[in-house]
Amino acid sequence: MRRPLIAPLALIAGLATLASASPALADTPPVLPVISAVGADPNDAGYLDFHATSDSAIDPASVTAQLTFRVSGERPVTTVTGFTLVSGTPEDGTWRTTARMALGAHGDYDAVVDLADADGDHPAYLGRAVVRYVDLPVFSDTALDRTALDFEHQSVTATGSVSTFDPATGVTTSGWTGGTVYLEGTRGSGPWEVATTVQPDGTYQVTGPVHGYVYVYAVQQDSQTVNTELVQVSMTASPTRIVFDKPTDTAVYGSAYTVSGTAQYLSPTTNTWTPLPASDHDIEVGLQGPNGNHAYELTSGGRFSEKLDTVTGDTTWSALTGGYGYLAQSTADAHLHALSRSVLAWSDHTFTGAGAIRVKGSLTASAGPRPTGRVELQQSQNGSTGWTTVATVTPNAAGAFDAWHTLKHPTGYLRLHYSGSANATAAVTSKVHLTRSVTRITGFNASPEPVRKGGTLTVTGNLQRQNGSSWTSLSGQRVAIYFRVPGAKDGTRMATATTGNGGKFTVKLTAKQDGTWSATYAATSQYLNTTSAGDYVDVR
Template identity: 30%
Template sequence: MRKRSLAALCTATALGVVLAIPTAALAADPHPSGFKAWTDSTRIYLDFGGSKLPQHLKVNLRKAGSATPVATITSFEPTPDEDPCSPSCQDDTDPETGIRSAPLRLADLGVYSVDVLYDGTEGEPVVHKDKATLAYGLIPRVTALRVVGTPDVEHRTVTIKADAVGLDPRNDTEQPLPNGKLMLDTAAGSTPVLTDAAGHVETPFTFTGSEEDDPVTGGTGVQVTLRPEKEGANSPLGQTRTVQTSQGPSSRITLDAATVKAPDGSKAPVGGRLTFKGADGTWKPAPAGTWVQSRDGGWAKTGADGRFATQVLVDGRISGLVTLTGSAWLAPSYATVAVDPSTSAGFHGGLTATLTADRKVSLTGKLSAYDLPAASKLKVLVEFQPNGSSEWITKATRYSAAPAGDSTRAVTAAGLPYPGPGGWRLRYVAASGIPAGPDARRFLARVNTAIPEFNAAPEPVKAGKPIGITGKLTHTRYYNETTWSGYGGQPVRIYFRATGATAWTLAGTTTTAADGTFKTFFTAAKDGAWQARYDQATYDHFNATSREDLVDVQ
């Protein structure tokens, strides 16, 4: 049979007969990459990745485990853009592309399977079964939250009282929420809470004592939030209260050592214990999980015995600082630890830097050496980082002679050419046995100026007749701008150099108009070149020089 069919096909081809291919074979899903489908308590959401939707789109809902649809949805609306100012209020380049159903009114509460159907490219049905699940039930809401009691660090238990209701999505009526699962949130974590048969909550709750101050009120208190289990922390279906705490008792940070020793620029480990003075006058461990902060070393939590381990930055001989702040349970306290840098060297005291109007850079930094075993020659690189770049480029090398022990020497680099706006730094290069500490940095930039238009006329000119000098001074307004504009109200000096001479002579000074133009006159006396200079630039501008213009005097 197969041979006969092949023979017939060959014969038809030979006779030029074109056999029709069934169009169904070319049919396809118009969304081969898939789409998103999800639900909330009462709506179905779809997102096909664009504004063009498939033809005859609909959603069928089936009770879980059943094959028979109980509802069909054919009407949808665009999903509102929850953040119209993302990426910007002027140009939201990523608008919402999703759609959603209206709030559903189903006959029964329960769990439903979501099937999505639409037409394929040739009008054939495309069915995506079980694309999502709809949990259609009472929508819980906390209607009242009260916290009874004023806790302190030694007595941290209060009573939580609350009421919760469930909104029936079938008819928008509310009823007490029986045996509803809620979550009680504090800064220290979340605790599940169940309502009773009448939708009430009354239960003791014990704070950890490590919760921080309420960030909203900024006072001595902690936040408590009661919300439905599946809602986020800021859900409008929950409620938040601030619980005032009693005035925190005195606290004390006791460090394990009075001094730390480590290379300059490194972080040295520091341990200690946080305690508070109890009502009986004895010092007791702070609650586990209380945060202490080390300046430049980060945060650390206390353990059950009040102990903590953190770090302090070795920044020359600046003392390390460990603090307790922001606790709703304990009064603030701090402790300092002396810092003794071990063998190392680094820059301290900042970087003195100048950028002159004639484009010269000078830098001076203080290189401190610590605990050197012998006199050493310390290598320092003068480096530049162009604005917008992450690469540092070496512009010069300096050497600093340091004696044994501790010393501080100035390192200077003067008269360096200005390569453009960017950062400068002096960096000691670690030598064998002498680690490198901090470098010294500074950003330098000035605004560019130019005299692109300049003319001395007429040419030639008779002796004793006036010579008109005209031109224009421009600037870029900002150091990183490329658009030039006239620079008004600025002094421009006019110079003359007679033919055969080598020195320029100041002929006079003029002031630019608002648009940056200038004009002045001189009496022709001899052949020579004229030039305009902006050489009295302010602290944020560069100098500028015009071209030379030769005038023949007859």
């Protein structure tokens, strides 16, 4: 009774076997085309390029491109067909439009590319790109007048021609529809550019203060740029130097002082040191000194200066220039040594009849430390020239001095003089005029010689005063007669005589013993004192 069930069971088993084997019989998933590198030819925007890969050959007839003009409002769409394989294989190659695209207007377009391969497969993602369908500037004959810049040649001039390539026609015409080209390079710490208008024939000339990688460029309709080849332009910094008018100098304590000098550069043209120009306001000299740190623009001839209102001690100025652009940096120092302001005073210049003068005074300073060194007593016959040092005196620790000096020729003018030192100024006092005349006794004689004891001795002589370079008789003056015994230090006044005409005086005395006779004239307010030579008389 159970046999009729066998066949259905076998059928069920077979169906189960077929069901378990069905996955191995399923279709393999297709390999879809991939589109990349969509865009206009960089050198000719009239053609559209793209790259495609697939597991089977791309069908050229299936390739279409939709280009939508990027404008506001209604956006015109142009369909482009007809593509040719230009490199690679149909399975992996680059395609280009067979003919130049005829787009309605110049500008940017959104391009979408679709295609199919031999299996009929389309890409999962369509090829997309922005196509720049604009005039292309074409540069030629580009040249620079120099590729090495220096301080005297800070600009580059670029010349050349630029033409316009139209992607719609493929025709190149002279001139640039954009109208302007730009010279760009580096200046300072950033880019720098200069614009110029292109001439109708397409030529241009543009000059700019640039260096580094220099090039000319033009701006297309879509604000993209096309550049010429980059040219390396070097720059050389010229050596500089600062020349102080007085690298080392002196000034008196309490005085004002101006430090000054010239900033120079070594000319790359003449190889000579040349003042930096005042016209370039970027060029400065920095000074660090008693007034702080300050920068000064140069005046004509590369000059600079700074005033110090009050000198209070030794001072140094440090100057700096250059170190930027076309100028190398240089530094220099100027040193100022402060001098004490010497004050020389002659407080007592008493003059004695014997020709001695008192040299009493002080050497001090009105500003700065007290000066040191000797003080000179100087004499001049006319008070203007011919000052001669006749004596010196050394001040004590407080600067005071007090001494007497006998003048060999007590006439003319006297003054005190301090010649100064490395740390103090010179100084001089006012003049002292010696108004009393020098006198002398000539022809003095005591006779007879020998003479008898108790006999009469006649003493005579002549009194004279100096009158310039000559001598004049002095009458009406009293002359004292002195006698000094042998061995005695001083003589004894024996008589007084008055000079007569010609300055002659005569005295008659009694001879008592051997000894020396002389005549002395005492100083007055007009005349200096004098003593004659002695005359020894033998008394028998």
